[in-house]
Amino acid sequence: MYSLFKKISFSLLISAIFITGSVYSQDREEYRDEAIEILESVPLFDGHNDAPYQYRYRVGYKFSELDFYDTTQLENPMQTDIPRLKEGRVGVQWWSVFVSANIPENEAVVQTMEQIDFVKRMAKKYPEVFEMAYTADDVERIFENGKIASLVGMEGGHSIANSLGVLRQFYDLGARYMTITHSRTLDWADASTDAPEHDGLSEFGEEVIREMNRLGMLVDLSHVAKTTMRDAIEISEAPVMFSHSSARAVCGHVRNVPDEILPLVKENGGIIMVTYVGSYVSEELRQYIADREAYERRLEYLYQGEVDLIAEKMEEWREEHEAPTSTLNQLADHIDHLRDEMGVDYIGIGGDYDGTSILPEGLEDVSTYPDLFAELLKRGYSEEDLRKIAGLNMLRVMRGAEETAERLQNEREPSEVLISDFE
Template identity: 70%
Template sequence: MRITLLVLFSTLLVGCGSLSAQTDNDDYRQQAIEILESVPLFDGHNDAPWQYRNRVGYKFSELDFYDTTQFERPMHTDIPRLRDGRVGAQWWSVYVPAGIPEPTAVKQTMEQIDFVHRMTERYPDVFEMALTADDVERIFEDGKIASLIGMEGGHSINNSLATLRMFYELGARYMTITHSRTLDWADAAGDEPRHGGLTEFGEEVIREMNRLGMMVDLSHVTPETMKDALRVTEAPVMFSHSNARAVSGHPRNVPDDVIMMLPEKDGLVMVTFVESFTSEELRQYYAERNGYRAKMESLWGGQPDRISEAMEAWEAENEAPKSTLEQVADHIDYIRDLVGVDYIGIGGDYDGVSSLPLGLEDVSTYPDLFAELLKRGYSEEDLEKIAGLNMLRVLRGAEEVSERLREERGPSEVLITDFE
């Protein structure tokens, strides 16, 4: 009888502990929601425009943004889930592939921008275009999602500062210097570097972006390009969707020495949810898988069926690890410990990737990440900064530099051919 009572008592203790932990988690989540309802959650990167291009040719008549789950592979983003996630301000990525001819990239980027404008016009009770930090705050106070445009890759300007200026006039407020391909004026991460960073024309691109008030986004570039841009820029910079390279060594992530330069230029790393940028274990897995594929292709070149069979067998024996919400929080911890919370934001990259960390499967899950940070001891003030106040400060800083530079000089007349 005594043993039975002890077992029963232990069981009750375990049950009470689980209930208490769940109650704590619920409390943290509710606190996170209250924080995200007080300041705009400002996400740095969402590729819904690209998904609309690929799935329905930009036709809202064929895909209502109130429900994008109808596909075999549902989108990560729609209006109800944005609301559930308490998103207050969104940088919509207007991405086109880096490998297409650059004149074509100009046209396709304009089509992406047109989509964002049409989206805000079609759902005026939900979205409103924002061009300034003041716009973001006003729109958030009105209960809508402030919508800003970020160009993902300098290939979209076709080596032309005039084209850059016209994209600014169309509403673009940041440009990622490169995407996956090294340009005539800037080296990209993941591609063969040719310039050791920025060329002279590339430096002029940064200066003209500063004058316009267009944010310089350094996701996707090499560390040398990052450092050149930080040397040249007079305005704050951003990484719209990158993590800490010391935590996961992916070349798209930011090295420590660059992170430590951000306070001087008031920059911002918007921590992303891309799995291989998040998990070093997964990055290593991909490297091993790619190495095995290269071996099979060398052994069985010209026999694709045999290569496929070998890869299927390897993958059956080697299960891929899964990244987690907690690992995303680890990147935030790392950057905070290195330079402080003032230089951290969030850049999910929803609808730009095929898979996401456990716990961050779509845009409705942002409160869960902020609940995890509360659990780790972050203050409400810390989370207000990470959610949106840091991005608003950085955006406002770029606007202030632009106002000064526009008084000092007119549009640049430099051509890339001036340097050939």
């Protein structure tokens, strides 16, 4: 989830659509009906959506105050609602149950439980649309019945408060993946956006991975440091996933997956679900944001305490420096790169809708998935390629985790390891 506490307004990032972009859109439109037909034949997985968190901070989880059938009328509209999910042909949604990594861990446990409760209440509130899923078989059955299968993904190992017992209870509550870290390095795992402490995973962190394998909970490596990626893939006996990360060779953001990790993901049988966060998609936008933030830090040092003057100078800087935009075509470039390096069998989609305010042109909300798949058809991807990217790859990964768990549960008991054993 892109930080909701450092939002960049849409107005700063919207610029005119170039003529070449319009031509691409017209060309793409010829393939849209075929893309929709493909997405109606296979369950389209989205690896990450933060609507539960939106409901938390906007209305305290109250459906009575925010109807999920229309979230467009809000002063700050959401990117997700039921009509647009249907228009986008979303068949399976991994709902992120994100809570801040900066709150006390015991509080994080409670808030994560509340988010899981929200997802389950949502499925009961709108039973004509959603149904909870816990296995790959559930996903296929629910899709065949014309509903959106709802899976729970925990975004950050801080939510287990250093306890394998809590991890097991979250699995029992329905969580089927856990992102090992969010933005903060934990007592047992290094994050990509914080100072490292363990050179990847600590010994207790390795045990977390093993216990996740035994449970059948997918190991999600979005947000973790490169060293943590390596350690987790080496230890995991089940396929791993990146629920919302793109290719670092195309855009150098640290949240993306570097090329040296790609063959490890392939050998493991895992999946990288490309994300739509603008600064993870466009290198030009990433550089622009870095320049802007560096200038703001300079002003804060030069004019300490002069808030109005800093704001005035920042506005002048924005007027002089037009923000580049990320685009659907750039997102497709990430998929091209992953295909060329690994093959189509290890690619999925992880939008991160409602977890970011910076989205590519052409991918502004959850209704736009067919447009991306139309672009891939235009680029020469086969129907079978797109069926894999949309859903078959994720179903394979889920089944791999389930089969591994069945075997491991016959081989060993739940882990009795405590983090204090290593202190």
